[in-house]
Amino acid sequence: MSIESPRSQFRQIADLLRDAIERGEYAPGSLLPSEPELAERYRVSRPTINRAVTILRGEGLVRVERGRGTVVREIPVIRRASVTRYLRSARERGGGRGAFDSEIRALGMTPRSDVDIERAVPPARVARALGLPEGEPNVIVRTRRMYADDIPVQLAPSYIPLDIAEGTRIAERDSGPGGIISRFAELGYAQARITESVRVRRPTEEEGRFLRLEEDQPVIEIWHVGWTADDRPVEVCVHTVPAYLWVLDYEWPIDPANADRR
Amino acid sequence: MSIESPRSQFRQIADLLRDAIERGEYAPGSLLPSEPELAERYRVSRPTINRAVTILRGEGLVRVERGRGTVVREIPVIRRASVTRYLRSARERGGGRGAFDSEIRALGMTPRSDVDIERAVPPARVARALGLPEGEPNVIVRTRRMYADDIPVQLAPSYIPLDIAEGTRIAERDSGPGGIISRFAELGYAQARITESVRVRRPTEEEGRFLRLEEDQPVIEIWHVGWTADDRPVEVCVHTVPAYLWVLDYEWPIDPANADRR
DNA sequence: TCTTATTTGTTCGTATGTATT
DNA sequence: GAATACATACGAACAAATAAG
Numbered sequence: 406m407s408i409e410s411p412r413s414q415f416r417q418i419a420d421l422l423r424d425a426i427e428r429g430e431y432a433p434g435s436l437l438p439s440e441p442e443l444a445e446r447y448r449v450s451r452p453t454i455n456r457a458v459t460i461l462r463g464e465g466l467v468r469v470e471r472g473r474g475t476v477v478r479e480i481p482v483i484r485r486a487s488v489t490r491y492l493r494s495a496r497e498r499g500g501g502r503g504a505f506d507s508e509i510r511a512l513g514m515t516p517r518s519d520v521d522i523e524r525a526v527p528p529a530r531v532a533r534a535l536g537l538p539e540g541e542p543n544v545i546v547r548t549r550r551m552y553a554d555d556i557p558v559q560l561a562p563s564y565i566p567l568d569i570a571e572g573t574r575i576a577e578r579d580s581g582p583g584g585i586i587s588r589f590a591e592l593g594y595a596q597a598r599i600t601e602s603v604r605v606r607r608p609t610e611e612e613g614r615f616l617r618l619e620e621d622q623p624v625i626e627i628w629h630v631g632w633t634a635d636d637r638p639v640e641v642c643v644h645t646v647p648a649y650l651w652v653l654d655y656e657w658p659i660d661p662a663n664a665d666r667r
Numbered sequence: 668m669s670i671e672s673p674r675s676q677f678r679q680i681a682d683l684l685r686d687a688i689e690r691g692e693y694a695p696g697s698l699l700p701s702e703p704e705l706a707e708r709y710r711v712s713r714p715t716i717n718r719a720v721t722i723l724r725g726e727g728l729v730r731v732e733r734g735r736g737t738v739v740r741e742i743p744v745i746r747r748a749s750v751t752r753y754l755r756s757a758r759e760r761g762g763g764r765g766a767f768d769s770e771i772r773a774l775g776m777t778p779r780s781d782v783d784i785e786r787a788v789p790p791a792r793v794a795r796a797l798g799l800p801e802g803e804p805n806v807i808v809r810t811r812r813m814y815a816d817d818i819p820v821q822l823a824p825s826y827i828p829l830d831i832a833e834g835t836r837i838a839e840r841d842s843g844p845g846g847i848i849s850r851f852a853e854l855g856y857a858q859a860r861i862t863e864s865v866r867v868r869r870p871t872e873e874e875g876r877f878l879r880l881e882e883d884q885p886v887i888e889i890w891h892v893g894w895t896a897d898d899r900p901v902e903v904c905v906h907t908v909p910a911y912l913w914v915l916d917y918e919w920p921i922d923p924a925n926a927d928r929r
Numbered sequence: 930t931c932t933t934a935t936t937t938g939t940t941c942g943t944a945t946g947t948a949t950t
Numbered sequence: 951g952a953a954t955a956c957a958t959a960c961g962a963a964c965a966a967a968t969a970a971g
Contacts, residue, residue, distance in 0.1 A: 413939060416882060439955060450941050455957070463883065464869065471956050472949025484864075491921045586921075601917045602746075605867055605887060605910035607726065620678060621725065623885055623910065625867060648867035648885065655863045655917050659753045659848075675958060701936060712960045717938075733937045734968030935969075943960085950954075 414449050415456035421447075422457060426466055426477055433479035437467065440475075463621040465649030481512050483558060485646075485653045487601065487627075491586070503584070505551055505559070514553040520578050521548040524567065527641075531564045534630060534641050545570040547585070550615065557616050558650060563642035569594055585640075589631070594639045596631035603627055605648055612645050623648040676711050677718035683709075684719060688728055688739055695741040699729065702737075725883040727911030743774045745820060747908075747915045749863065749889075753848070765846070767813055767821070776815040782840050783810040786829065789903075793826045796892060796903050807832040809847070812877065819878050820912060825904035831856055847902075851893070856901045858893035865889055867910055874907050885910040 444451045461467045490504030509516035525546045532539040544564045551559040574581045608624045627644035706713045723729045752766030771778035787808045794801040806826045813821040836843045870886045889906035
């Protein structure tokens, strides 16, 4: 084969296939040639081909349907407007019913989302972040599952201390006009500040199942905390999205007189 | 072996090794048992062990030195204070000489960074973002390479239109007091707004070489643009960091009266 | 400096299992 | 049920890098 030696064959073949897909040689939704066929074409063994395909799967470029073949994925990158999504204007943009709706409609896809409400013991990390004792059922969890054209694209459980949420609209499926942020304000816990921490990690089993991810497809975790003006954390929301599918946009003003960087 | 069948052996062994590392059974900096030894211990073939180790490499948990062995990595996660790093206060925090310095010193490590200056043809994406014609040598590139304890941790080329930067301190290695942001202000291009887009991708070859990454170790790309008050983009900086090594922190105020979310 | 043993990297050929068509 | 396609594993082999003598 025409492939040089210092680089492993399975990586080189992954490159060739990736290029071919990006050139449009294999259209989105279509099948790649079967592994035996590719093995013959590139004159390598089938496990080597399989290894190359595994790389592309990790990148979200193809999806494998056992018994059927390897499907080229359509990769419409979803942009998350991380800051402006908390403004009323974001809700109106695109005629959507919320920021997520606008984000998905902007791609010409159809958004959908579910919410599950339950009272639960939060993960220890969450309890600590909320300043609550660990191991007690002291939060309301609002688990949102979001879809674009019925494809799951985001999992976002939100944790609110029971002493704030219990018996309020926050603990209802329909949180009412203006969303839960408006409810927080009415209850005297107006959120004044948001912090988000972005990291990349492997999906948990549950995330993988819901987002239809393989284990070598990393997710972006957005650890979102809402703070009141007197710096009490009142909401932790853990957004989990497939890393290959999303771009996160942030934006803020700076004061040049005060600014610096090296 | 004690491993169940529905999950592949190489993944299960990766889990076992990961747990052992996280339990501290293999100390940071120490060697894992050799692959033949692990193969015997878990009663699988050596390629299966190798495959498991490959997973851990992708996660940044171990680093392999051929001929020597597999080293457990010390993983001090670096937090990037994405917003406050543009405030003068960030520079003073920790007695560092800049935001990056503070970030690294906060981990008890020693920061170091280089800057290379050159006049160059920017990548097409960059030219478009700056509103410049493509394919022309119309930018100054300030390429920063950053290290923690001499380990490369970030690569960040910054592109500035030639018509702004040429002949100014921006095109010098030492950009002077207050950093280049102060120079922009003096030149009448005060940056008033920052946008950052965060995405995850495979490293380019150059990035992989510098950051000592393998191909299956994703990077976070932070596409950073500085805008003047009249919305001219005057600087594009592409921060590239190993995804397993960094957490990005963002923070902003919200106005509850105006806020909304679904 | 050179040699040899050790350790990981990669590939092959083959075989078996599982899911889908 | 049969054929097809991918998933994974084994054992063997050779290459490349390192370490030890």
